[in-house]
Amino acid sequence: MYGPDQKVDIQLSVNGMPRRGAAEPRRTLADFLRDDLGLTGTHLGCEHGVCGACTVLVDGEPARSCLMLAVQAEGRQVVTIEGLAEEGKMGPLQEAMWEEHSFQCGFCTPGMLVQLSHLLKTNPTPTEAEVRASISGNLCRCTGYESIVRGAMAVTRRQPDGD
Amino acid sequence: MLSDNGPDARVLAGGQSLIPMLSLRLARPGLLVDLGRVPGLDRIELGAGSTFVSCMVREAQAERSEALLRRIPLLRDTLPLIGHEAIRNRGTLVGSLCHADPAAELPAVALALDAVVTAQSASRGSRRIAARDFFLGPYTTSLQDDELVTGVEMADQPPGGSCFLEISRRRGDFAMAGLAALLAIEAGKVQRLRLSFCAVGDRPILWTEQELQVAGAVLNDDLIQHLAETTSAALRPIADVHGSAAYKRQVAAVLVRRAIRLAQLRAESGPDPETGSGG
Numbered sequence: 001m002y003g004p005d006q007k008v009d010i011q012l013s014v015n016g017m018p019r020r021g022a023a024e025p026r027r028t029l030a031d032f033l034r035d036d037l038g039l040t041g042t043h044l045g046c047e048h049g050v051c052g053a054c055t056v057l058v059d060g061e062p063a064r065s066c067l068m069l070a071v072q073a074e075g076r077q078v079v080t081i082e083g084l085a086e087e088g089k090m091g092p093l094q095e096a097m098w099e100e101h102s103f104q105c106g107f108c109t110p111g112m113l114v115q116l117s118h119l120l121k122t123n124p125t126p127t128e129a130e131v132r133a134s135i136s137g138n139l140c141r142c143t144g145y146e147s148i149v150r151g152a153m154a155v156t157r158r159q160p161d162g163d
Numbered sequence: 164m165l166s167d168n169g170p171d172a173r174v175l176a177g178g179q180s181l182i183p184m185l186s187l188r189l190a191r192p193g194l195l196v197d198l199g200r201v202p203g204l205d206r207i208e209l210g211a212g213s214t215f216v217s218c219m220v221r222e223a224q225a226e227r228s229e230a231l232l233r234r235i236p237l238l239r240d241t242l243p244l245i246g247h248e249a250i251r252n253r254g255t256l257v258g259s260l261c262h263a264d265p266a267a268e269l270p271a272v273a274l275a276l277d278a279v280v281t282a283q284s285a286s287r288g289s290r291r292i293a294a295r296d297f298f299l300g301p302y303t304t305s306l307q308d309d310e311l312v313t314g315v316e317m318a319d320q321p322p323g324g325s326c327f328l329e330i331s332r333r334r335g336d337f338a339m340a341g342l343a344a345l346l347a348i349e350a351g352k353v354q355r356l357r358l359s360f361c362a363v364g365d366r367p368i369l370w371t372e373q374e375l376q377v378a379g380a381v382l383n384d385d386l387i388q389h390l391a392e393t394t395s396a397a398l399r400p401i402a403d404v405h406g407s408a409a410y411k412r413q414v415a416a417v418l419v420r421r422a423i424r425l426a427q428l429r430a431e432s433g434p435d436p437e438t439g440s441g442g
Binding site for chain 2: 137
């Protein structure tokens with residue numbers, strides 16, 4: 001049992017790398033990623049699970065990092081937006097969204113990308129309806145979603161064989 | 164731990180309802196008891212005629228369980244309507260029942276199915292609580308402070324048709340009104356009807372064919388309209404940012420008509436050849 005000011009050692013995998021830190025039990029995974037690990041790509045929009053800006057992958061599945069405590073991520077594999085570009089090179093989804101101007105202020109973008117990258121992994125050729133359903137839990141105040149959907153659909157079109 | 168700390172301790176299961184409450188300072192427990200690392204709490208136990216869903220079964224896990232959905236087709240309709248994918252990856256069925264949000268879908272489904280939760284305490288052992296005795300009011304169940312729900316038992320749905328429908332402003336939003344309908348008809352007459360509403364009262368609200376006085380009645384448009392009017396008129400939804408009480412009653416009536424018709428269609432078409440479910 002941990003007292004309120006007691007920090008707990010946490011070891012987990014983040015973007016394929018083993019990371020560790022110490023956090024109070026009440027610290028959210030979002031705050032831990034951002035402030036303890038310096039991965040500020042994960043954004044805090046509402047801090048109660050509604051907006052989706054904090055979406056990360058935990059053991060391969062989308063989760064709201066603002067609704068997880070850092071201690072719950074012990075031993076888990078977490079992927080953040082920083083993990084989507086391999087060796088600093090944008091992946092096909094990011095490139096397609098770049099070309100389609102799928103973002104303006106960029107605040108929702110990490111959550112959108114994490115969610116969509118998960119969709120495309122499980123369903124490489126989604127319909128537009130499936131794309132919209134997938135991002136229904138990610139709020140955007142700038143774009144009106146059309147350019148985001150276009151970006152996601154553009155990825156499915158640019159999949160050459162073997163890519 | 165729950166016994167020692169009384170109301171100051173809260174159980175952390177999926178956290179998708181509890182952690183927002185902490186963030187919004189609506190709950191300030193001194194102690195969180197995290198069930199996440201306790202082994203064996205994520206079982207879906209398929210028994211003879213019923214299924215026991217343990218307390219850490221995630222909603223997404225249930226969504227993927229064809230065996231569960233065949234036995235309880237109502238969950239096939241309901242689970243995808245709960246929040247969003249990211250929420251369902253962490254949120255638990257039992258957690259939703261214990262949280263007892265008046266707008267939540269699963270309590271209405273539990274009530275429609277006569278589900279039974281098993282509650283356990285360190286000093287008094289375990290007891291079974293039927294859904295009709297479980298939901299007392301907004302965010303209020305009949306659980307004692309030192310009790311932990313270890314799971315919920317749901318009987319296989321009997322033959323017939325069922326559906327869950329809800330109206331919300333956007334996909335994944337809290338329902339303005341939601342309805343679980345279970346129907347059994349024979350020769351065009353109602354044998355069994357259960358209408359269980361969420362989001363239109365301080366807890367889920369159930370009507371049975373007995374209470375509605377329609378056992379043996381011919382199921383036609385007039386009866387459906389009568390049921391829509393009778394049930395919606397009796398509802399006392401709260402007015403809020405989503406709509407006035409009158410609007411919500413109107414929406415509830417629409418749901419009654421749609422749900423009974425869909426349940427009837429499913430009852431008449433028989434088990435789905437692909438999924439084996441009776442709908």
